[in-house]
Amino acid sequence: MRLDNGNIRLPVAAVITAGAIVAGGLWMAERSASNNLGPEPAAATAEYGRYLLRQTAEYLGPNHENPEMRYSGTHLACASCHLDIGEKPGTLSLLQTSTRYPRDSGRDGGIRDLRDRINGCMQRSMNGQPLPRDSVEMIAMEKYILRLGDQYALMSDARKTPIEPPAFAEPDRKANVDAGRLVYEQRCYVCHGENGEGLQATANPSDGYVFPPLWGPDSFNNGAGMTRVLTAARFIKARMPFGQPDLTDDQAYDVAAFINSNPRPIKADLEKDFPDLTRKPVDSPYPPYADDFPHEQHRLGPFRPIREYYEQLKEAP
Ligand code: HEC
Ligand code: HEC
Structure with a gap:
């Protein structure tokens, strides 16, 4: 993959690289401010939960010195996707999460609480193992998310308004993977790397990433929400490129399809998801389905015909 194939693109790449270094610098500043916590597991406090979401690779990552603490299968952080550790309003914010649980989960087929939902991301987005429900780490993460809910309740209406581009509007067509590759390049x-591998913060993988991987062996697995083209496109339109989100709906849609056309870790037992298949999201990229649309259409769209099919099914007597 080449970027410097002319006099025009090179300065653009240089400007973006400068932005990337600023973004990385901010990240490192936040990180070192929290280093005084020390490596010992802390008590089950909201503050410890906040570190767990930011420095997940250090506390729960695959290189943890205690093999029993290697719950995560990647060196991603929860905050790689839940930006600003979920503290600001906007896409994948965790500010209002506490009010949404327990709830009926179509994916699991029953009522699930906040701890189950955290373990959903542990097993999919983090490609790892579920934390024991009564572990210090689980209770700390839950307390942190509950505290965010209290903070949200006290925010002024102005602060509750996300600072993001207009919401993603789904194009009524099949996503174009080749066009997405161009957007990626x-x-x-410049930040996520030639092979989507990201950029580690230091030579020690437990220090996590400055720019997280988007595919490959250390990325989220194929059962994660981010592998759904519409979920990824919504996030990308709202939040990427980092610090400068300005893609069109078409660009966000295509680049989401490109990212998810690359290899990533495989989750076992995905066919057990959505015991009631009519509740499966139209853009779930893995079978089985309760309809006859081709697998590729579930991966790349167009999604409107699939949605209409299920709406008619519901209306039928
Ligand atoms: C690769 C990206 C990614 C990573 C990493 C990730 N998540 Fe998520 N998370 C998501 C997506 C996508 C959703 C679902 C949003 C939706 O349902 O549309 C989600 C949903 C959630 C929810 C439910 C939010 C709500 O309001 O309903 C919680 C809680 C959560 N994640 C916690 C975590 C925790 C804790 C970690 C780290 C252990 C983590 N996530 C890591 C992408 C990620
Ligand atoms: C200036 C650097 C930069 C650029 C350019 C950039 N990103 Fe990111 N991206 C980041 C950072 C930083 C994070 C994680 C934030 C954190 O850890 O706090 C991130 C996170 C992500 C994530 C969620 C985490 C993961 O590992 O999957 C996705 C998806 C993503 N970016 C996609 C994109 C796409 C698509 C583009 C191009 C349209 C893009 N990014 C451009 C810096 C960048």
Whole structure:
């Protein structure tokens, strides 16, 4: 993959690289401010929960010195996707999460609480193992998310308004993976790398990433929400490129399809998801389905015909 194939693109890449270094610098500043916590597991406090979401690789990662603490299968952080550790309003914010649980989960087929939901991301987004429900780490993460709910309740209406581009509007067509590759080369590659591998913060993988991987062996697995084209496109339109989100709906849609056309870890037992298959999201990229649309259409769209099919099914007597 080449970026410097002319006099025009090179300065653009240089400007983006400068932005990337600023973003990385901010990240490192936040990180070192919290280093005084020390490596010992802390008590089950909201503050410890906040570190767990930011420095997940250090506390729960695959290189943890205690093999029993290697719950995560990647060196991603929860905050790689839940930006600003979920503290600001906007896409994948965790500010209002506490009010949404327990709830009926279509994916699991029953009522699930906040701890189950955290373990959903542990097993999919983090490609790892579920934390014991009564572990210090689980209770700390839950307390942190509950505290965010209290903070949200006290926020002024102005502060509750996300600072994001207009919401993603789904294009009524099949996503174009080749067009997505071009968007990737021009707008993402500079931070996320030639092979989507990201950039580690230091030579020690437990220090996590400055720019997280988007595919490959250390990324989220194929059962994660981010592998759904619409979920990824919504996030990318709202939040990427980092610090400068300005993609069109079409660009966000295509680049989401490109990222998810690359290899990533495989989750076992995905066919057990959605015991009631009519509740499966139209853009779930893995079978089985309760309809006859081709697998590729569930991966790349267009999604409107699939949605209409299920709406008619519901209306039928
Ligand atoms: C690869 C990206 C990614 C990573 C990493 C990730 N998540 Fe998530 N998380 C998501 C997506 C996508 C959703 C679902 C949003 C939706 O349902 O549309 C989600 C949903 C959640 C929810 C439910 C939010 C709500 O309001 O309903 C919680 C809680 C959560 N994640 C916690 C975590 C924790 C804790 C970690 C780290 C152990 C983590 N996540 C890591 C992508 C990620
Ligand atoms: C300036 C650097 C930069 C650019 C350019 C950039 N990103 Fe990111 N991206 C980040 C950072 C930083 C994070 C994680 C934030 C954190 O850890 O606090 C991130 C996180 C993500 C995530 C969620 C985490 C993961 O590992 O999957 C996705 C998806 C993503 N970016 C996609 C994109 C796409 C698509 C583009 C191009 C349209 C893009 N990014 C451009 C810096 C960048």
